[in-house]
Amino acid sequence: MSNAQKALVMAAGIFLAIALITIAVVMFISAQEATKTAQENFSGIQNELSSTAFNVYDGTVVTGSQVTNAIRKYNGREEFGIHVITGRDANGAWYGDVISEADATLGDVVLKPSATGMVQSGGINYMIGTAALADDVSQAQYVNPSGRFNSTVIRDKSNVVKEIRFVQQAE
Structure with a gap:
């Protein structure tokens, strides 16, 4: 070559x-x-x-037993709260984190409770509940299994579900 x-x-x-x-x-x-x-x-x-998974709670009417099931299922979920307002407790109880419901900070975590019972944060008292509290007939936070609750799903600015709010209907 x-x-x-x-x-x-x-x-x-x-x-x-x-x-x-x-x-x-x-x-x-x-x-x-x-x-x-x-x-x-x-x-x-x-x-x-x-x-x-939360569509069943978005703008629907659910029973008290569905509310207690939701508390048991989602309590302890990170950056998520369930707010239950019963006929005997107008302020309601929080299960899990306390989530902001104000327009400017909608969906932000206001309080990550480390204890149950009455907790104060920013001058506001929050009742932090457990599934046992919702089942205790003697408590104002008792969720009647046959009661009817209007449910609403709260999302943050990123459209991530942060809270389920249950408000008991007047009987």
Whole structure:
């Protein structure tokens, strides 16, 4: 093989190597963008799926037994609260975190209680309950299993469910 042929073969090899590297870089960048888009879509789907569990409580009338079941099921969930207002307790009791209901801070965690009973935060008294409190007939926070409650789901600015509010209907 002459020097000219060797130079041509070498140039062709270098050209092919550069072309393969360019193709690999382009494919990597495309795959990276596709992965980012897929992650964003997955996150959106995950939020929708977690919200669907609460659709049964969004603007519906539920029984007291459904309220106590919700307390047992969701009490202790991170950055989430259940607010139950009974006919005997106009302020209601909180189960889990106390969530802001003010327009400007809707859905923000106001208080992460470390104890149950009457707790004060920012000059406001909150009754922090347990599932046992909702079952105790002698308490104002007692949830009558046959009572009827209007339920509302409270979402924050990111459309994440933060609170379920149950208000007992007048009998």
